[in-house]
Amino acid sequence: MDLVKVYLIQSITAAANNLRLNAQQIEVVGLLRETITRCDDVGAEFLKMKKSTELSKLAIRLSEIHSFLTLGKVDFVKISEQFREHSRYLIRDLNQFLENVGPQVYKDAFNKINNRSQNIIDIELVDRSNLAGQIMVNEDGDQSKTSVLNEVEKPMNSLLDFEKKILEPIKSLDEILKGFASGKINHKEVNNYSEIMEDNAALSNQRGFKVLAKMHLIVSSAFSDIVTSNLLIDKTVIEALRACLIVIVAVVKKREVDISGYLNRSEEFARKYLKNSVQV
16 A cells, blocks of 8 residues: 555544544444545545535545645655644544444445536546646536637626636646646746736626636736746645635636635735735
């Protein structure tokens, strides 16, 4: 078993040991550990779990731990301290999860997410190892990169038109962030998308979507600073910008997920790193 799985399973076990569990709850913990042990791709498994109302909140916490382990370098000198922190945070989430999910509910939830149709637009809040995966998949299941650089401007006649325009750049932006992670920067492309996000911020503001406008402005301002070398790219920058994209998709698609952590990360990044304050 790889170290990531071992870490996750031991974190769950440590959290469970701090709870008074009945027989059914112990069985659910066993099922959860078995799920992690048997899956080929832990990040993908957490992504599936986030599609379930019953499993999503715990999946958010587990995916954050997974991201810590797979994105960037792990400081093994401090790993024990970090493990205790992760286990401590898991106690509350695991307790709430076990209060609402019994063995049969757990199994039914997995049957549902494994059998459901995949032809929906979705948002990835999990596997960020190397920024792997995609934030969005298209309605027809096509996962090809979407480009809006040469799009002919059309009037926003309906909410659907607005949603389409806001969502179109997201996958391409995620690809740009992947490039950042591997040291690839196309300054012309980054500058083009800075302008696109600025335009979409104005459009969001006109329609009264203040949060959307702010997330777009953060990305636009950050991209502009990157082009002018006023902002150096590191893991913090990439995670914060990706958090902005996650908030945008979650708000537009009305996903019933807790995005407060991503929203706070985005706003904290703007306060600390962007020279020009982002205001709407």
